[in-house]
Amino acid sequence: MKRPKKLSILGLSILLIASSLTGCGVKNNESKTDQNSSPQITQTTSKKPKYVFTFIGDGMSYTQVNAAQVYNGTIKNSDKVEVERLEFTKFPVVGSATTQDATSFAPDSASTATAISSGIKTHSGVIGLKADKQSKPESITEKLKKEGYKIGIVSSVSLDHATPAAFYAHAASRSDYYDIATQMANSNFDYFAGGSLLSPKGEDEKQKDVFETLKENGYKVTNDKNEIMSLNSDSGKVYAINPELQDSSAMSYNLDAKEDSLKLDDFVKKGIDVIDNEDGFFMMVESGKIDWAGHANDAMSNIKDVEVLSDAVNVAIEFANKHPQETLILVTGDHETGGMSIGQATTGYDTAFDILKNQKISYVKLDELINKYKEKTPKEKAKLEDILPIIKENFGFITLSDKDAKKEENSNLVLSDYEYKKLAKAFEESMKGDDSRDKSTESEILYGGYDPLSVTLTHIINNKAGIGWTSYSHTGVPVPVYAMGAGADKFSGFYDNTDIFNKLVEICGLK
Numbered sequence: 001m002k003r004p005k006k007l008s009i010l011g012l013s014i015l016l017i018a019s020s021l022t023g024c025g026v027k028n029n030e031s032k033t034d035q036n037s038s039p040q041i042t043q044t045t046s047k048k049p050k051y052v053f054t055f056i057g058d059g060m061s062y063t064q065v066n067a068a069q070v071y072n073g074t075i076k077n078s079d080k081v082e083v084e085r086l087e088f089t090k091f092p093v094v095g096s097a098t099t100q101d102a103t104s105f106a107p108d109s110a111s112t113a114t115a116i117s118s119g120i121k122t123h124s125g126v127i128g129l130k131a132d133k134q135s136k137p138e139s140i141t142e143k144l145k146k147e148g149y150k151i152g153i154v155s156s157v158s159l160d161h162a163t164p165a166a167f168y169a170h171a172a173s174r175s176d177y178y179d180i181a182t183q184m185a186n187s188n189f190d191y192f193a194g195g196s197l198l199s200p201k202g203e204d205e206k207q208k209d210v211f212e213t214l215k216e217n218g219y220k221v222t223n224d225k226n227e228i229m230s231l232n233s234d235s236g237k238v239y240a241i242n243p244e245l246q247d248s249s250a251m252s253y254n255l256d257a258k259e260d261s262l263k264l265d266d267f268v269k270k271g272i273d274v275i276d277n278e279d280g281f282f283m284m285v286e287s288g289k290i291d292w293a294g295h296a297n298d299a300m301s302n303i304k305d306v307e308v309l310s311d312a313v314n315v316a317i318e319f320a321n322k323h324p325q326e327t328l329i330l331v332t333g334d335h336e337t338g339g340m341s342i343g344q345a346t347t348g349y350d351t352a353f354d355i356l357k358n359q360k361i362s363y364v365k366l367d368e369l370i371n372k373y374k375e376k377t378p379k380e381k382a383k384l385e386d387i388l389p390i391i392k393e394n395f396g397f398i399t400l401s402d403k404d405a406k407k408e409e410n411s412n413l414v415l416s417d418y419e420y421k422k423l424a425k426a427f428e429e430s431m432k433g434d435d436s437r438d439k440s441t442e443s444e445i446l447y448g449g450y451d452p453l454s455v456t457l458t459h460i461i462n463n464k465a466g467i468g469w470t471s472y473s474h475t476g477v478p479v480p481v482y483a484m485g486a487g488a489d490k491f492s493g494f495y496d497n498t499d500i501f502n503k504l505v506e507i508c509g510l511k
């Protein structure tokens, strides 16, 4: 596949300005005319919402959203420069939120989710407590529960992880997984779904099993696909766990998930079946591994998990179209992760996102393949050539000596001398094992603590595509807030993430 023609600097600037405008509080009128793609986006009203959906892409800012749109646009039309819009970017109201917490401009998920759930600034690492680490603010979910709303908490990562936890727990440390999960079991909230728990029996595995506490408190706990699919409004309180889990009790990366796996959208659909009722509901849905892929600088996994968030939002849009006067949908991020950019040093004004389709697996699955090779190969016999077939199969990369390198359509997949040398160095570092690896600053910049070979492969394919990364951590880039439905008008403009909570409190008529 050829790269799209080089854009003029002027053309690119116009494109960048246009795409940034859609994310800066300008009302997006396109939604009123674009009827071609389903589901249809409905208008805003200023009525109090009876049904509230809050979607959070962890580590998702403008770049992550647009990377998914650029990728899909490039795949659809390789000869044009057009993005393929995600439905939620067509919402009639868009705002921007700053994300700094009480201690950092590059905040973490605990403090930022607390800002959204409870309207306060706190320390990184703190869940649902003020900066004194003691005072408990009342969260939006606690307030709405008192008003009779049913509450649903869905995440693709473990349910005791920072983002979901900030909507039901109060803890001085996000790592107190047992304490957090116990608070979940005692929350009396109505629907939990997605990932499992990291530490259900405590650190020494001797404490009371949280799954037992959940059952004692009347929760139906299931990880059976058929049972999950048959959940309904008579099921009572539910914790539905995906039968297919990957790393850290989280659901699989969308890129790795099996065709028939339950996805985030399935858990939103089921959530509606379980908690839809006369008194209304609030559902928080997190796509948590956008962040993890950002930390690891793995763009393809990042894009695919933004897509799965978009699929989940589409379920809510369908619901909203049946209850247009009473439903509010918000889609936002908690912070940016990775310092991702569209465009980077070696590709200048060019991008070639279509090359990403050659990446078949996430860095987590790639790590597994590399580890298998390490296990069966003595260090002194290890050589990069052994791994090249794995690299070709999962990233498409070939070397000049490969017979496929002569085919013109593969020209972008040939590893340059520079790239091959980088790979060879990374392979050598990777084979050393964690303890004897180079601990220099340069090594930290190159690999960020990830497997050197694995992260070098994602860096190479990202750079060929025209994607850059500046960090293995979070950054201070503001996040977009897309809104549609009852009360959506309030969410235009540029504000702080604590105002997401303040606006919800206001439009729901809460104290």
Ligand SMILES: [Zn+2]
Pocket (backbone or CB within 6 Å): 058, 059, 108, 109, 110, 291, 334, 335
């Ligand atoms: Zn986060």
